Amino acid sequence: MPLEQNEKSPIRDYKYAEVQNEDKELGHCDPKKNYSREYITTIIATLGTIVCGIQFTWMGPILPQMLSGSFKIQITMAESVWVFNLLHVGGLIGSIVASMITNHFGRKRTIVWTTIPFIISSIIRIYAETVLHYYIAQFIGGFSVGASFAVVSMYISEISSPEIRGILSTFIHFSVSVGILFVFVLGACLPIITYYYVLAIFPIIQLIFTFYLPETPYFQVMKQDYKGAEKTLRYIRKKSNVQDELNRLIEGYKEEVSEKDQTFLDLFRDRTNLKSIIIITVLTMAQQWTGATAIYGYSQVIFVDGHSSISAESCGILLALMNFAVVFLLGAVIDRFGRRVLLMVSGIVTLIPLTMLGVYFYLQDFTDFKYIEHFRLVPLIGIVFFKFSYGVGLSGIPYVLSGELFPTTVKAYASSLNSITMTAIGIVANNMYEIAFKEYNYPGVFAMFFILLVLAIIFIYFMVPETKGLTLEEIQVKLRKSNKNKIRKISN
Structure with missing residues (x-):
């Protein structure tokens, strides 16, 4: 029977709630919980998402050299878009394969197997002689990117205590940021081939350590x-x-x-699952259609085109450091303020740097504003500000919610679908950026990001539930109770 709720207590009206008190009744309650092994396990599980961060951005710091022809492989802007796109295409296939094997072989083995395509991709990149080789490397690496995002969020949510599940889930975002930081620092300091060799070390480290993971x-x-x-x-x-x-x-x-065995179609037949799919899909759009994809992949080019008063290499490192540091802030506040509040704050504040960048490029490229030389730090300030505001919510919280909103029986299917959706949205995001840039230049691009973000904020306000402090079972009860109440209101 459900426990009676105190007015000041959180709503936890599911049929297993009484289990929470059994330890105290039996005298088995530990005086203080120890989460150290959960942290260590999560760090090892997210080594692969460090490599994902590398796969996303390895071309960023060296793209100006490739565009200029100073490296043995010269690339055009259109070809660079396809390098990024093929990462997402490989991710699409990786997501599907992950959904097929993770419920059969387990979460741990799936994570271990994702290391192999990462290593192959790194080797191809080292010995590449043409852009085609980069295409192949990105496609193969993308396979593991898709599989990693499909399984790692699931793994973390299933090994975490409710009290720290939020902060542990932010380790996905944290590790991606670590990978990005390594990319920009190493890309600024090393010759390109040496840079490739060093990046190849990371998937090998991942392979070694993930053997020590426990199954969930x-x-x-x-x-x-x-x-x-x-x-x-x-x-x-x-x-x-x-x-x-x-x-x-x-x-x-x-x-x-x-009732019955769950299938992939139950994601769409069940009203609660369908609502969760819609929430994660829109949040993924908010992640990638509001500037992050362009700034991750083309930050160095944006700094050059903005005539930043600081070198593009230095700007890239500062950007990566901010991207890295802001994850600590998210980890510190996510289990205190909650997912929904941080998403709202992040979205609203991110409108400011998008406005700054759009106005700056409009004044630079389409007016004779004579004081523009006094504002050459705006590209750096705007993008670093963007990384801060975007990083405290929009960047990491969708990964947290994707591991929380689905029941165990369909979680593998949901993780795969989420990863497939992320892949498709990423491909669209790259092409949106290229098309908008050709038609409207930077002011039009940042105006597009602004409008899409406003729409995302409205959606978050009305549709995204709060999951802070709830067990995975309690989250399902909350979602289903919410749906029943809405159906009741409609029928009345």
Whole structure:
């Protein structure tokens, strides 16, 4: 039976709520929880998303050299767009494959296998002689990017305690930022070929360490390996008595599969799952259609075109440092202020740097504004400001929610679909940027980002639920209760 709720207590009206108190009743309550192994496990799991950050941005700091013809492989702007696009095409296939194998082989093995295409991609990049080789490398690396994003968010949500699931989920964004930081620092300091060799070290490190990951207790419960699930819970929670949590996982999973086996189509047949898909899809659009894709891939070119008073290489490093630092801020506040509030604040504040950049390029390129030389730091300030405001919400929180909003029975399908959606939206984002830039130059590009972000903010306000502090089971109850209430209102 559900527990009666105190008015000041959070709503936790699901049928397994009483389990939370059993430890205290039995005298098994630990005085203080130890999350150290959850942090260590999450760090190892996200080594692959460091490589994802590298795959996303490796061309950024060296693109001006390639465009100018000073490197052995010369590339055009249109070809660079296809280099980025093929990463997303490979990601599409990787996402599909991940959804097919992660429920069969497990989350851990899938993460381990993603290292192989990363290593192959790095080797091809080292020995590349033509743009075609870059296309092949990006496609193969993209396969692991898609698979990584499909499985890592699922893995973290399934090994995390509710109290720190938010901050652990931000490690995905953090590790991507680490990869980006390495790219811009190494790209500014090393010759291109040496730069490629150093980047190839990261997927090898990933391969070595991911063998030490435990499987998630959720997957072990799915496979009815209850002893394995208990062993995993004891390890990652650093507790000797985990029976109550294990019972909750078992009962929760049985409840989810009590009616029938879940299939990919149940993502769309079930109203709650469909709502979650819509939320994640729109948040992914907000991630990639509001400037992040262009600024990640073309920041060096933007600094050059903006005639920044600081070198493009230095601007790139400062940008990467901000991108890296802001993740610590997100980790510190996400479990305090919640997902929805941070998304709203992030979106609203991000409108300011988009306006700054649009106005600056309009004054530079389309007017005779005689004081423009006094504003040459605006591209750097605007983009660093963008990275800060975007990073405290829009950048990382969609990854958090994608691991929280779906039940265990369809989570693998949902993660795959989310990754496929991210891939498709990324391809569209690259082409949107190229087309808008050709037609309207930078002012039109930043105006487009501004309008799309305003629409995203409106959606977030009305549609995105708060999941802070709730277990995965409680989130499902909250979503389903919300849908039932809406149906009731409509019928009345």
